[in-house]
Structures are given as structure tokens and as C-alpha cells.
Amino acid sequence: MSTLIEPQLFVTAKSGERIQACQDVGWFSPSIGPGEVGGFAVADGATGGWDGQRWAELTVAAAAEALVEAEGLIDDRWVRLTFGDALERARTQWLIENSSANNDDDDPIRALARTKFLATGGHCTLTAGTLVPGEQDTWQIRAISVGDSPIVHLRPTEAGYHLVTAAPLHRSEQFKADPKLVTSRSGRPGTIAAGMSWIDIEARAGDVLLVMTDALAAWALERHEQSVPAWDVLVGLDLDGFTELVGCTRQAGELVDDDVLLLRMAVAEGPYRSVAAVDLTGAGTNHRAARRDKR
Amino acid sequence: MNDSGQMPRITRSKPGMVLFLVDRSYSMEDTVKGDGRSLAQVVADSVNDTLHNLCLSCMNDPVEGPRPYFQVGLIGYGMSGTGDVQAVESAMSGPLLGRELVTSAELARNPIRVVDRDGGKELDGELVKVPEWLEPVAGYGTPMCEAIYNAGRLASEFCTNNPDSYPPIVINLTDGEVTDEPFGPNGGRDRANLDEWAGRLTSLRTSHGALRFLNAFVTAESTDPTWFPNTGVGLPKAGQRLFEISSSLPDDLAAEASRQGKWGGPGARGLLVNASPDALANFLEIGTRVDAHIGD
Numbered sequence: 001m002s003t004l005i006e007p008q009l010f011v012t013a014k015s016g017e018r019i020q021a022c023q024d025v026g027w028f029s030p031s032i033g034p035g036e037v038g039g040f041a042v043a044d045g046a047t048g049g050w051d052g053q054r055w056a057e058l059t060v061a062a063a064a065e066a067l068v069e070a071e072g073l074i075d076d077r078w079v080r081l082t083f084g085d086a087l088e089r090a091r092t093q094w095l096i097e098n099s100s101a102n103n104d105d106d107d108p109i110r111a112l113a114r115t116k117f118l119a120t121g122g123h124c125t126l127t128a129g130t131l132v133p134g135e136q137d138t139w140q141i142r143a144i145s146v147g148d149s150p151i152v153h154l155r156p157t158e159a160g161y162h163l164v165t166a167a168p169l170h171r172s173e174q175f176k177a178d179p180k181l182v183t184s185r186s187g188r189p190g191t192i193a194a195g196m197s198w199i200d201i202e203a204r205a206g207d208v209l210l211v212m213t214d215a216l217a218a219w220a221l222e223r224h225e226q227s228v229p230a231w232d233v234l235v236g237l238d239l240d241g242f243t244e245l246v247g248c249t250r251q252a253g254e255l256v257d258d259d260v261l262l263l264r265m266a267v268a269e270g271p272y273r274s275v276a277a278v279d280l281t282g283a284g285t286n287h288r289a290a291r292r293d294k295r
Numbered sequence: 296m297n298d299s300g301q302m303p304r305i306t307r308s309k310p311g312m313v314l315f316l317v318d319r320s321y322s323m324e325d326t327v328k329g330d331g332r333s334l335a336q337v338v339a340d341s342v343n344d345t346l347h348n349l350c351l352s353c354m355n356d357p358v359e360g361p362r363p364y365f366q367v368g369l370i371g372y373g374m375s376g377t378g379d380v381q382a383v384e385s386a387m388s389g390p391l392l393g394r395e396l397v398t399s400a401e402l403a404r405n406p407i408r409v410v411d412r413d414g415g416k417e418l419d420g421e422l423v424k425v426p427e428w429l430e431p432v433a434g435y436g437t438p439m440c441e442a443i444y445n446a447g448r449l450a451s452e453f454c455t456n457n458p459d460s461y462p463p464i465v466i467n468l469t470d471g472e473v474t475d476e477p478f479g480p481n482g483g484r485d486r487a488n489l490d491e492w493a494g495r496l497t498s499l500r501t502s503h504g505a506l507r508f509l510n511a512f513v514t515a516e517s518t519d520p521t522w523f524p525n526t527g528v529g530l531p532k533a534g535q536r537l538f539e540i541s542s543s544l545p546d547d548l549a550a551e552a553s554r555q556g557k558w559g560g561p562g563a564r565g566l567l568v569n570a571s572p573d574a575l576a577n578f579l580e581i582g583t584r585v586d587a588h589i590g591d
Contacts, residue, residue, distance in 0.1 A: 021356075047590065051357060098357070106409040111424035112350055113357040118418040 003137045003205045003267050005030065005038050010242040010262040015250060017259075023053040023124075024213045024261035025060045032130070033071030039064065041128035042149050042263055044213040046181055048123065050098070055122025058094055059182050062086035063128035072130045074142055079196070083144075087182070094122060094184050121185035125149045127199075127211055131265070134202065139267055141201040141209060147179040149261075150217050152210040153201045154231050161208065161231035163224060168197035172222035175214050208235050209265040215258040219249060234262065302547060303461055303503050305364050306591035310398070311461040312366045312453045313349065313583055315342050315429075316442045317386055318469035318513075319373030323433035325470070325515035330572055334513050335431035337572045338468045342369070343427045345579040350403040350426070352589050363398035364589055368449060370395075372442035374434030381435035383442050388430055395449055402428065437471045440478030443492040443540075450499050450506055462504045462545075465496065466582050468575070470513045472533050493540030507545060509565035509582045510537040511575055521568040522557035522578075523549075534568040541566040551581050 007030075013022035023045030032039040041063040045052025066083040067074070074083075098117040127150070129143025143151060145168045153164040169175065180195030203209060208231075212220065216234075223230035237245065242262065249255035305311040323335040330337065346367065353361035371386035387394045390405040397405075406426030414423040450463045479486035487495075499506040512534050521530065527538035541564040544552065548565065552558040555577075567578040 047355065050355075052355075106424060108403055108406050108409055108426040109360040110357075111409050111426060112347075112354055112361065112403055115347075115414070115418065115423045115425070116351050116354050117357075118414060118421050118423065119351070 003139070003269055005131055005139065006266045006268045007040070008264045008266075010237065010239065010260075010264075012243065012246055012260050014259055015257050021053070022259045022261075023047070023056055024259040025053070025056040026211075026261055026263045027060050027064050028263065028265070029064070029068070032068045035072075035133055037072035037133070038131035039067035039072075039129070040131070040143075040211065040263060040265065041067070041126065042211045042213065042261060043127075043182075044125040044147065044149050044259070044261070046123035046125075048120070049181075049183075050117045050120045050122050052122060052124055054097070055094060055184055056124040058090040058122075059087065059124050059126055060128075062090040063126060067128065067130060070130070072132045074130055074144070079144060091184050121183055123181040123183045125179060125213070126182045127151060129199065137205050137269075139203045141199070141203060143199040143201075145197045145199055146182050146195050148175050148214040148217070149211060151199055151201065152212065152217070152220070152231075153203065154208040154210065154235065155204075156206045156208075160229065161235050163231060164207075165201065166217075166221060167199045169217065170221070172218045172225060175218040179214070203267045205267055205269045207267045209267075210234055211261075211263040211265075213259065213261045215256040216246075216260050216262055219255045235264070235266075237262075237264075302585075302588050303459060304591065305461050305585060305589045307363055308591070309457060309460045310364055310366055311585060311589075312368075312396070312450065312457075312463040314368040314370065314396075314446055314449060314463065314465045315345075315386075316439075316446055316465065316467040316469075317342065317369060317371045317429065318437060318439070318467075318471065319371045319386075319432040319434065320437040320469075320471055320474075321373070321434050322471050323373065323431075327515050327572060328517045332572070333431060333433065334470050334515055335433040337575065338513060339427075339429045339431040341572070341575045341579055342429045342468070343425075344576060345583055346402060346428050347425055348580070349583060350399055352585075353399045353403070355590070361399050361403040362591075363400040364591075365399040366396045366453060367399060367402050368396045369429055370442050370445055371432060372438045373436065374432050376430070376432060378432070378434065381438065383438050383445055386429055386432075388428070391428075395445075396453070436474035437469065438475040438478070439467070439469060439473040440475045440487070440489050440492050441480070442467070443489070443496055444478060444480055447492065447496040447499065450496065454499050454501050454506070457501065459502050461585060461588060462501050463499070463506045464583060464585075465506060465508045466579065467508070467510045467537075468513060469510070469533075469537075470515075472536070489536065490539055497540075497542050504545060505542065507548070507565060507582075508540065508542045509578075510541045511567045511570045511578050512537055513570045513575060516569070517571070518569040520570055520574040521559075521566075522574075523552050523559040523563040524566060524568065525559040525562040525564065530568050534566070537568070538564055538566055548581060548584070551584055555581070557581070 043056035045056035125147025369386035375382035
């Protein structure tokens with residue numbers, strides 16, 4: 001008997017925008033530590049801040065770096081020290097990219113960019129965690145979450161996928177215009193604990209974990225509250241289906257016209273499968289598998 | 296308060312309009328007590344700061360630069376930009392010379408200069424470079440009627456082309472009394488006085504409300520400013536006339552004025568009298584505050 005994590009990532013930008021402008025960023029790795037510990041991170045760059053896409057990339061990179069360093073064990077100390085340090089380095093990088101390089105000449109756009117950067121900083125949501133093999137083919141998922149990119153835990157039943165838990169947000173009305181955010185501003189990037197939630201999940205074979213940015217998460221939870229099927233739709237999506245779903249629901253006014261990211265992690269039974277892609281950021285869909293093979 | 300209800304977002308397909316009418320008459324040469332700058336310089340600095348903030352509010356991407364969320368105009372009245380005649384004309388300079396309305400994207404890319412400035416506490420004390428667009432100019436009379444006529448011409452065209460946009464904002468900055476009454480365009484036909492031209496201007500509207508015509512009476516004297524008054528009684532003579540022609544304060548501006556303790560009560564008008572440099576900057580910030588409604 002063996003189980004493995006099958007990840008799949010779907011990303012699309014707002015209507016009319018190129019995928020390069022998408023401010024949602026995702027990452028997954030099947031082997032950040034011994035025993036095939038997996039890691040993941042999702043961030044949603046905030047429009048109100050400066051260059052939310054880049055800050056989301058740097059924040060996800062910081063989370064990934066800190067998760068690898070932790071080798072699967074994340075706790076308050078990890079948040080404060082390991083992740084805090086990685087985020088501080090991300091902020092330094094952010095300052096280098098935006099500040100000094102843009103103050104060398106009298107180009108008005110670069111002058112405006114630097115002022116806007118200094119005035120607003122970058123902001124993004126973050127949900128990041130580890131997948132650790134547990135007893136009896138289970139996986140222990142431990143994650144931190146800041147903002148409104150929740151994890152949804154689904155379990156198959158004869159009637160379709162059943163919602164086990166959604167966290168940190170679990171109802172559609174909880175999605176507001178001002179979520180808690182990881183910020184680059186004023187030397188305080190590491191102080192995220194106040195707006196942070198811990199999420200602990202035990203998943204078993206057949207379970208599916210979805211990490212979604214706000215527009216899709218709000219849509220899915222609203223359908224769930226109205227007893228309209230949502231989970232089976234999301235579990236069954238391929239890339240074409242994802243594109244069609246987003247297009248149709250936007251047109252119907254059901255889905256807010258925002259960037260959309262869905263990271264789907266299915267706990268599958270089966271033999272080890274090696275897959276190619278490493279970095280799940282960017283357009284379209286990629287695959288990687290984290291194997292759990294108990295002997 | 297009036298024009299209540301939900302205001303539309305200002306987007307590329309539904310842009311906003313901000314137009315400044317800048318008094319460039321002889322008396323704008325006066326030096327502001329306790330400040331050292333001329334009235335013309337104070338007005339130019341305040342307008343430049345406001346345009347800078349407007350550009351920043353349109354900007355989310357360092358490469359793309361500000362988006363064309365606004366059409367922006369500067370009309371100077373008094374001495375011409377060339378300094379040799381009285382004129383009512385576009386006060387745009389440099390690459391935008393002569394342009395009556397430009398988009399915020401064009402404006403951002405075409406300042407007349409970029410200057411160094413201390414960003415202050417808000418920008419962590421960093422030195423920043425700030426674009427400028429308006430030059431201080433002073434001389435001749437105060438042809439305010441013709442300036443308002445031109446504002447109406449531009450705003451009328453804007454409202455026709457953008458019927459569902461945020462209502463146009465027209466801000467008049469002056470230190471004096473009108474000198475071209477009655478004014479008639481096209482060789483003097485259709486003559487009307489200041490109140491009538493202003494009435495025609497404020498009758499323009501989009502589906503989201505009437506054009507906002509705000510006035511600031513600047514003075515070189517160090518006198519306490521009067522914010523958004525709801526009566527002309529007690530104001531200096533020029534201030535009384537400006538009270539009559541100013542728009543009633545719409546709900547969103549009244550709410551912001553009230554939040555800052557500057558609302559003059561029911562019936563308050565979009566007027567600042569005896570504007571000090573600081574008060575003028577604050578007035579322009581309130582008058583153009585549409586941040587919550589910008590972006591697509």
C-alpha cells in the first residue's frame with residue numbers, strides 16, 4: 001500500500017490581462033525534507049500595493065526557502081526565526097529592485113514608480129505549509145495562512161466529495177475587501193503572527209486538498225452553502241475545464257473578475273510516479289508528485 | 296449635501312476629468328507673508344503636487360506607468376505663457392504645450408522637469424524625484440469669465456463622450472476679481488456675466504451627478520482660511536462672488552470635509568477663502584480625492 005500527493009496548479013489572470021500580469025503565485029515541492037516531506041505555498045498579490053505580483057513571488061520564494069530549511073517541522077519558532085529571516089531577505093531584495101535602481105535619472109515614470117513604491121510597499125496573502133507522511137497511509141498537513149487564500153479539505157463519499165474543513169475562511173461572506181496581508185513595509189515583514197492562522201489537517205487516500213485565491217474560494221464556498229455542487233467540479237478539472245469554468249462563471253457574474261489560482265493536491269493510491277516540473281508558478285498547469293511508499 | 300448615491304469607478308473606459316483654472320493676473324506676483332513665495336508660485340506648487348498625486352493614483356505597475364484614468368487640463372488666464380499678452384490658454388508646457396486635455400498617462404510621461412525633494416515621514420525620509428508641469432506666471436488682468444467658458448466647452452465635450460463617468464472636477468484658483476464681465480465668445484456674441492457662465496458650467500453632468508466647480512481664493516495676507524462655507528455673509532467681496540458660483544458640496548466631498556473638521560454645514564459650497572499655502576494644498580487634496588474609485 002502506498003500513497004502519494006498528486007499536485008496540479010491552475011492559474012489565470014483577470015479578463016483581458018496577459019498571464020504575465022497575474023498576481024497569484026504558487027509553488028509545490030514533493031521533497032523538501034527526509035521521508036518525502038512535501039511543501040507548498042500560494043500568495044495573492046494585492047492590487048492596492050505596489051507591484052503585487054513581484055512581492056507575491058518574493059514572499060512565496062521566502063516561504064519555500066524557509067520550508068526547505070525546516071525539513072517539515074514548522075512551528076511558532078519557525079515563523080519567527082526561519083521564515084522571518086527569509087522574509088527579511090525578500091524585503092531587502094524588494095528594496096534593491098525598487099528603490100536605489102530607480103533613483104539614478106530624471107525619467108518621470110521611474111521617479112513616480114519609486115515614490116509609489118516607497119509610499120505603498122507590497123502586500124500579498126500567503127498560505128504555505130508542509131505535507132508529512134503519517135501513520136497508516138495518512139498525510140499530516142500543517143500550514144500557516146495570512147489573508148484570504150484558504151485550504152479546503154475534501155473527502156470522497158458515494159454522493160461525491162464532502163467538505164471536511166475549510167480554513168482559515170470557511171464561509172463566503174468572510175471574503176472582504178481588506179484581508180490581512182504580508183507586507184514589505186517599514187521593516188516589519190516578519191511580524192505576521194498577529195494576522196496569521198495555523199491550519200492542521202490529516203488527509204488519507206482519496207482525500208483532496210485545494211488551496212485557492214479569494215475569487216474562486218468565495219465562489220466555491222457560496223455554492224457549497226447553497227447546496228450546489230462545487231467540490232466535484234473543482235476536483236475533476238483539467239486545464240480546459242478550468243478555463244471554461246472561469247470564463248462561464250465570470251460571464252454569469254458568479255465569479256469576481258480577479259486573478260484565479262487553484263492548487264489541487266490529491267492523496268492518491270498507487271505506484272511511484274516521477275514527474276518533471278519543479279516550479280509551479282506561472283501559466284497553465286504543471287504536475288509533480290510526492291511519493292509515499294510504505295513497505 | 297447633494298448627488299448622493301454610488302459613484303462609478305474611474306477606469307480606462309470611464310475616465311474622470313480634472314481641470315484647473317489658474318489665475319495668472321498681475322496680483323499673483325504678490326509675496327505670501329510668512330512664506331516668501333509669490334502667490335503664482337504657491338498655486339503652481341500646489342497644482343504640481345496635486346497632479347503628482349493624481350499620477351501616482353493611476354499607477355500600479357513600474358513599467359506600464361500611470362494608466363489613462365483621467366483627462367487632465369490646465370487653463371491659465373491672465374498673462375500668456377510667452378509673457379507678452381493677456382490670454383486664456385492651455386497652461387501646459389514642454390511636450391504638452393497647447394494641449395487642452397491630456398490623459399494621466401501622457402501627463403506622467405511629459406513633465407517640464409523632475410526635481411529632487413525630501414519625501415518626508417510618509418516616505419521614510421527618502422529623497423525622491425518629483426515631476427512638475429505648471430510654471431508660475433503673473434501679469435495683466437483676470438479674464439475669469441473666458442476661463443470658465445473654456446472649462447464649460449471642454450467639460451461639455453467630456454460629458455457627451457463619457458456620459459457614465461465620474462462627474463468632471465473643475466477647480467479655479469484665483470486671488471482677484473473678474474475683469475472681463477460681461478464676456479461673449481466668438482466676437483462678443485452671447486455675452487454673459489460671471490454667474491451665468493458658472494451656472495452654465497455647473498449645469499453640466501454625467502449620469503452620476505453634476506460637474507463639481509470648486510474655487511479657492513488665495514491671498515498674500517496671513518488670514519485664517521474659511522473652509523467650505525454655507526453662507527457668503529462675512530466673506531470678502533471677491534469671496535462672496537466665488538461663493539455664489541461654487542458648487543454645493545457633493546456628499547463624498549462633504550463627508551471628507553466633515554471628517555477633517557472643515558465642513559461648513561448644510562448648504563456648504565466648494566469654496567476655500569483666504570487660502571494659505573498649506574490650506575490650499577489640503578483643499579486640492581480634498582477636491583480631487585477619488586482614490587477609492589480609481590482602477591480597473
